[in-house]
Amino acid sequence: MANTADLDALRAQISADIASAETLESLDAVRVGALGKKGSISAQLATLGKMTPEERKTAGPAINGLKNEIAGLIEEKAAELRDKALEEKLAREKVDVTLPLSPAPSAAGRVHPISQVLDEITAIFSDMGFAIAEGPDIETDYLNFTALNFPEGHPAREMHDTFFMKEDENGERKVLRTHTSPVQIRTMLSEEPPIRVVIPGRTYRHDSDQTHTPMFHQLEGLVIDKSSHIGQLRWVLEEFLKAFFEVENVTTRFRPSFFPFTEPSMEVDVQCDRSGKDVKIGEGEDWMEILGCGMVHPNVIRNCKLDPDVYQGFAWGMGIDRLAMLKYGMPDLRAFFDGDKRWLDHYGFKPFEMPTLFGGLTS
Numbered sequence: 001m002a003n004t005a006d007l008d009a010l011r012a013q014i015s016a017d018i019a020s021a022e023t024l025e026s027l028d029a030v031r032v033g034a035l036g037k038k039g040s041i042s043a044q045l046a047t048l049g050k051m052t053p054e055e056r057k058t059a060g061p062a063i064n065g066l067k068n069e070i071a072g073l074i075e076e077k078a079a080e081l082r083d084k085a086l087e088e089k090l091a092r093e094k095v096d097v098t099l100p101l102s103p104a105p106s107a108a109g110r111v112h113p114i115s116q117v118l119d120e121i122t123a124i125f126s127d128m129g130f131a132i133a134e135g136p137d138i139e140t141d142y143l144n145f146t147a148l149n150f151p152e153g154h155p156a157r158e159m160h161d162t163f164f165m166k167e168d169e170n171g172e173r174k175v176l177r178t179h180t181s182p183v184q185i186r187t188m189l190s191e192e193p194p195i196r197v198v199i200p201g202r203t204y205r206h207d208s209d210q211t212h213t214p215m216f217h218q219l220e221g222l223v224i225d226k227s228s229h230i231g232q233l234r235w236v237l238e239e240f241l242k243a244f245f246e247v248e249n250v251t252t253r254f255r256p257s258f259f260p261f262t263e264p265s266m267e268v269d270v271q272c273d274r275s276g277k278d279v280k281i282g283e284g285e286d287w288m289e290i291l292g293c294g295m296v297h298p299n300v301i302r303n304c305k306l307d308p309d310v311y312q313g314f315a316w317g318m319g320i321d322r323l324a325m326l327k328y329g330m331p332d333l334r335a336f337f338d339g340d341k342r343w344l345d346h347y348g349f350k351p352f353e354m355p356t357l358f359g360g361l362t363s
Contacts, residue, residue, distance in 0.1 A: 007066055010040060018073050024081050031074050041067050110348025114217055114336060117324045118200055120355045121219055124243045125198045127357050128236065130221065133197040135183035137204070138165065143182040144175050147303045148261040161206035163214075176204035180220045181261060184296075184315060187222065188304035193311050194225035200320065213333055217320035224296065224306070224313035233293060233314040241270060241290070245327060246361060247282035262294025262315060278329045288326075291318035 014034045021027035034041050044063045048056055122132060144162075146152070163176040183199040199220045206214060223232070234252065241250045251271040259265040268291050273284025281288075293316035298308035321333055328347060330336075335343050355361040 004062070007044070007062055010044070011066055011069070014040070014070050015073060018070075018077050021077060021081070024078060024085070027074065027077055027081060034070050035067065035074075041070060106351060109351055110344050111351055112336075112344065113324045113328060113330070113347050113349070114320060116349045116355070117320055117327070118217070118219075120244060120361045121198070121200065121240075121320070121323075123355050123357055123361065124240055125221070128239070130196045130198045133183050133187050133199045134201060135177075135180070135186050135199070137177060137202055138174050139177040139182045140174055141172065143185050144177050144179075147185045147300065148181050149297050149299045149303075150260050154260070163204050163206060177201075178205055179203055179317065180218045181315075181317070184220065184222045184261075185300075185304060188224060188301070188306060193306070194223075195313070196223050197221070213321070213337060215337070216333075218317055219320050220315060220317040222296070222313060222315045224301070224311055226311060228313050230295065230314065233295075233316065237268060237291070237293065237316060241281070243357065244323065244361070245281040250282045253287060257292060257294075259292060259294060261297050261300050263297045265292070265294035267292055268316075279326055281326070290323075290326075291316055293317070 014030065017030045017033075018027065021030055033039055036042060041063070045067070048060055048063070051059060126132075162178050165174040165176075167173050180199045180201045180203060183197075183201070187195060187197055187199075199218075199222070201218065202215055203218045204215050221236070223236075234254070238250055238252055241252070242248070253269040253271070254266045255269065257265045257267040267289055269287040270281055270290045271284065272282070272286050272288045273280040274286045274288075275284065279288065293314065296313040296315050301308040301311055301313070321336055324330060324336075325333060330347060
């Protein structure tokens, strides 16, 4: 039979264990040790069956009272520990509502400068009434060279370090296009004049240094009708340069050159200032070559099933990557293709701010 002294000692011990519990896990261990199936208070309850009725009248209420008392203490301590744990969690996860919000993913992302410059160029030429034409990166030798007045064995073919594909079942070797000019042929073969298109796209040449990469971006323009002339070509190019570099005036210089697909052919220089760190277009006393152009060669027009005595036109080509370098002060072309997020964070453009002529190309 359990006496009062034993129960008081058990009460004191369990109460002390409850008070010293610092976590819900340690408190649960105390509960199991006292009230579990093999717990100390459960063992006292098991002795009631061996007592006489008179003994049970006294011991039963005392042991059950101790059980209920301990259960109450455990519940109070559990509530205290839960409140403490919540306070600690709130302290750890406290938010300073005065701090600025983190930028949204849409605000943190950046548009690559090449994509930005393509959009700028598209906006400018679309405003002039030009359509956009595109073609495949893998071209036939005929469209990449022959149709553009590069005869078989002509040394002009050596002007380009071409990537040739393996021969097909017909013994023909396709190429990674060395310029976007094959799209000129595709356009003239598929559309009736008048034609006014610009052709942006990737091109490939076996070359790599600070200002050359094996893959780069070009933009070509083509106008075919019955009355086009060099004066129109010059106006188109100068209006484009003024809009793209966002200057009031530009001065250009046309120098004789050679391209198999144009006659006459010309290199175009633009007046600039090289005295500082950046090249400034539209001022200064220096000159910089910026693109090549010319009147479309009669053989090219003839290869496109048009009569060169009726139709004539002009074309030009420029490097999009180089234009981006000039406009935004980028020193090394290879960085365009490194995939360095730090570079893109510095030189990239905010999304959703599409360039327009009325809102500003780089607003």
